[in-house]
Amino acid sequence: MPPYRVAIVGAGGIASAHANALTGARDSAGGARAELVAAVDVDLARAKEFAETWSMPLATTSLAEALAAGEGIDLVHICTPPGSHVALAKEALAAGATAVVEKPLAVSLAAVDELLAAEADSPGFVAVVSQHRFGSGARRLRGIVESEAFGRPLIATCHTQWYRDAAYFAVPWRGSFEIEGGGPTMGHGIHQMDLLLATLGEWSEVTAIAARTSRDTGTEDVSMALVRFGSGVLASVVNSVVSPRETSTLRFDFEHATVELEHLYGYSDDDFTVTAAPGFEDEVAATWAEGPSGQPSGHSPQVSAALDALDSGQAPPVTLAAARVTLELVAAIYKSAFTARPVRRGEITADDPFWARMDGTGVPWAVRS
Incomplete structure (x- = not known):
């Protein structure tokens, strides 16, 4: 062609x-x-x-x-x-x-x-x-989830702990719900959260908090969330731009193994660590050695x-429809944080203020323009 x-x-x-x-x-x-x-x-x-x-x-x-x-x-x-x-x-x-x-x-x-x-x-x-969905390590992990080769996934953690100083927020379009759509929940942690969802499937409910702890910004600089998945998996999610030791980490605890990924802005196969539960060492090692390999994440x-x-x-x-699922989780984190209650997937409809704006009914630390 x-x-x-x-x-x-x-x-x-x-x-x-x-x-x-x-x-x-x-x-x-x-x-x-x-x-x-x-x-x-x-x-x-x-x-x-x-x-x-x-x-x-x-x-x-x-x-x-x-x-x-x-x-x-x-x-x-x-x-x-x-x-x-x-x-x-x-x-x-x-x-x-x-x-x-x-x-x-x-x-x-x-x-x-x-x-x-x-x-x-x-x-x-x-x-x-x-x-991040397209690195070989993530594709291998998704295959393991689908096949239940490590047993059922039970809990997960998804942490994006980055550092952005005052100069970063001095750029006019940053730190704004109108132009950026939010803080680290929207603009930074979204990549790790997207990989979390691509690995574990449909989320069903979220409970969250968010705060502006130190940065001069109209958005949050930290958020924390507990996410329930349709499969029953429970996940904790942290998004921060006030963390001097920067890291991006994902951890998945299965019945028979733990899979961890730690990187910053992109990963290779070497950034994964697999730990078998007692008695499953040979089986887990053999399974992890199979599948896609050699492709770092990236564009x-x-x-x-x-x-x-x-x-x-x-x-x-x-696809646009698939990406909307991740953005709906972002909106739900904001809604839960700003209304102090759990939010279920599908409840943010066209008559909801959090459908029109990620700050919805407003945040406690900023005057809405």
């Missing part, structure tokens, strides 16, 4: 990860699967610099111009602040292109549902970047999977 023609919107730091993954995607004969043809950014100078770096013929401040240029655009990779994601993705869909959107997908469930409606009316699709394996899906006319992973 001819290479997919790609525009990248937003020329900030994460855009380079997308460009690298796209230019590195090759078919079985070694041919390019994607052609970078347009860089779009509100800052034209930055768009031009990015276009020059990645040998893109067009630099512009207008996605509409990019979509209309030359032979058109097949794929639009959206790497802008979260508040702009839905409008840009809708613009891509209206032109018949497929949008690949960075996390967080949107700043509210209402915005996601608006985008779902636009996707239904377009030949294009929306895929959401969830790069490249997800981009390759997305291109494979498009080749066959299918929706690329992770």
Whole structure:
């Protein structure tokens, strides 16, 4: 197939990860699967610099111009602040292109549902970047859960403990429910929570607290949640940007083994530790040695999977509907924290203030604008 023609919107730091993954995607004969043809950014100078770096013929401040240029655009990779994601993705869909959107997908469930409606009316699709799902270790772990090779999963922990100083929050669009959609629950821990859900399946209920402990921000800087899954698994979730020793950790305790993953912004097979229950050492070691291996998490394996899906006319992973499940958990954590009660999956409907805004009825430490 001819290479997919790609525009990248937003020329900030994460855009380079997308460009690298796209230019590195090759078919079985070694041919390019994607052609970078347009860089779009509100800052034209930055768009031009990015276009020059990645040998893109067009630099512009207008996605509409990019979509209309030359032979058109097949794929639009959206790497802008979260508040702009839905409008840009809708613009891509209206032109018949497929949008690949960075996390967080949107700043509210209402915005996601608006985008779902636009996707239904377009030949294009929306895929959401969830790069931690695509490392071989995570895929191996998911297979073990499905087969119950380690017995049933019983409890889990999911901790994103990062550090962001005052300078980080001095950037105008950060620390805002309107533009970012929330604090570390939305913008930082969402990647680990997405992997938690991809591993354990449907969540059913959450009880949470959140606080602004020290950062000058309109959002929380810490949240903690207890999550119940449909299978009966119980999980604790911590999201922080006030933790000097930064780490991202996931732990799954099965009947016969514990599987732990510790990394920061991306993992390899070596970042997993497996501990067998007494009497199960040989069985657990043999099972863990099987399955996928050798693929670190990152944008490249997800981009390759997305291109494979498009080749066959299918929706690329992770679908908009699948990503909404993770965003619904984020909304439920905020609702539980700000209303001081448990929240069940499915209860945040269109008449709920937490459907329209992640801060819903308001937070105790910030004046809502």
